[in-house]
Amino acid sequence: MSQLTHLQTLSGHTDRAWNLAWSPSGETLASCSGDKTVRLWTRRSPGSEEWVCDAILEESQTRTIRCCSWAPGGRQLATASFDATTAIWEVQGGVWEQVATLEGHENEVKGVAWSPSGCIIATCSRDKSVWLWEALPGNEYECMDVKQGHSQDVKAVVWHPEGEILVSCSYDDSMKLWRESDDEWICEQTLSGPGLGHASTVWGAAFEAGGKRMVSCSDDNTLKVWACRSRDGNLRWAPLTTLSGYHDRTVYSVDWSSSGAIASGSGDNSICIFEEEASASADVDPQQKPAFHLAVRQRDAHSTDINCVRWHPTDPTLLASAGDDGSIKLWRYHV
Amino acid sequence: MDLINPSPQVFERKDTDRKARTKQELAEDVRDPIDALEIFEHVRDLTDPEHPYTLEQLKVVSEDAITVKDDEGIVSVLFTPTVQHCSMATLIGLSLRVKLMQTLPSRFKVDIAVAPGSHSTEAAVNKQLNDKERVAAALENPNLLEMVNNCLAGSYR
Numbered sequence: 192m193s194q195l196t197h198l199q200t201l202s203g204h205t206d207r208a209w210n211l212a213w214s215p216s217g218e219t220l221a222s223c224s225g226d227k228t229v230r231l232w233t234r235r236s237p238g239s240e241e242w243v244c245d246a247i248l249e250e251s252q253t254r255t256i257r258c259c260s261w262a263p264g265g266r267q268l269a270t271a272s273f274d275a276t277t278a279i280w281e282v283q284g285g286v287w288e289q290v291a292t293l294e295g296h297e298n299e300v301k302g303v304a305w306s307p308s309g310c311i312i313a314t315c316s317r318d319k320s321v322w323l324w325e326a327l328p329g330n331e332y333e334c335m336d337v338k339q340g341h342s343q344d345v346k347a348v349v350w351h352p353e354g355e356i357l358v359s360c361s362y363d364d365s366m367k368l369w370r371e372s373d374d375e376w377i378c379e380q381t382l383s384g385p386g387l388g389h390a391s392t393v394w395g396a397a398f399e400a401g402g403k404r405m406v407s408c409s410d411d412n413t414l415k416v417w418a419c420r421s422r423d424g425n426l427r428w429a430p431l432t433t434l435s436g437y438h439d440r441t442v443y444s445v446d447w448s449s450s451g452a453i454a455s456g457s458g459d460n461s462i463c464i465f466e467e468e469a470s471a472s473a474d475v476d477p478q479q480k481p482a483f484h485l486a487v488r489q490r491d492a493h494s495t496d497i498n499c500v501r502w503h504p505t506d507p508t509l510l511a512s513a514g515d516d517g518s519i520k521l522w523r524y525h526v
Numbered sequence: 527m528d529l530i531n532p533s534p535q536v537f538e539r540k541d542t543d544r545k546a547r548t549k550q551e552l553a554e555d556v557r558d559p560i561d562a563l564e565i566f567e568h569v570r571d572l573t574d575p576e577h578p579y580t581l582e583q584l585k586v587v588s589e590d591a592i593t594v595k596d597d598e599g600i601v602s603v604l605f606t607p608t609v610q611h612c613s614m615a616t617l618i619g620l621s622l623r624v625k626l627m628q629t630l631p632s633r634f635k636v637d638i639a640v641a642p643g644s645h646s647t648e649a650a651v652n653k654q655l656n657d658k659e660r661v662a663a664a665l666e667n668p669n670l671l672e673m674v675n676n677c678l679a680g681s682y683r
Contacts, residue, residue: 225662254666273663299663362657392657440635458635495632
């Protein structure tokens, strides 16, 4: 019987905790909040099960910090704010310093994602656009493309693990897949519409480790699993299954662990964990309709909405969650 | 500025004092469940954004359009803008949400929507009012916050 055991509550944020990001090595957990700060949490000592606040990044952005994303090397952190800026932070002489500001969005930046190669940063905003920024040596950042396409605000941007595809999730109920083609990023596919896409705002998405499938979450209270299929020589994404009836309110966050478990966090205060049926996971055929079952439903995981769930990158039994109560919780997942 | 609804119909403020309290409500060791009347008391005296009347006087809110599931921690408020194309609907809804965020215990989820058929862009208004990210961003906007606070001022008396 799978279960989720509460390990620790990390307190410190004085407003809603919006988003979490584990550093690539998993040594640091970054959290950001409506209190306009980012907190960095690390183990009290190497190997310790106790996490403590190691640094607070503040007095840079003047409104809610909505999202944070590590550079693949783990030496820099990008933070997106409702003040329309994205800040880049770096450790210099043992201290976190803001080293760059990405300005260009007209209003609230809602998502930021550093590409797996480290060369590109994607941001998205209430201004309906997705921006791609090239990371140049010396902490120079240059806008390389601005993508219009969504008809409403863009809630999140997520990179494919190989960096070939960028996914954007929007209040217009659609997801768009972007791919580089001759120095330009083009919208290759839009996932939306009856029988295909979500029926309301898409809040987030996450890829499976190998990048062959992804999962999305929505204000329609469901999760959808998608697979990449080859059709007429082109790669097309198609819906595989919808996980409905598990959450009673908006699903704000989803993440896919390195061992194959899908975690979701919702406005119904619960965290759900889904596992694929053993028979189907043996040799994953992307054509096959997968069967996911609910492994754990942790009711009242927070006393409020859950805004973010993130698996530890190297320890698939460790999960972090963030809630409207301002707290971050760490959980141990036992299969 | 032209008013959206230059001459709204104005109704009397109702007397809604609780008359018959049950034995259970009087017992001190029992927590009174929150009910629709209590929610109505919180929001009835919010001021309309463009008239010197309360939301109750304009029949924008009423007790029977409020649903409370105390045990599940869910409050649902339907409001009726005075005109179908009311551009103030999102401001009214935002003010209702802020008032209930201030007064209700944090365990409550609040759903706010215009009454079915009462607004020309009903789905869009409802979606916006229940997107907490948009609400959070709106409340960081000083101009909008001032308008919300003006609506709320009357309800604190």
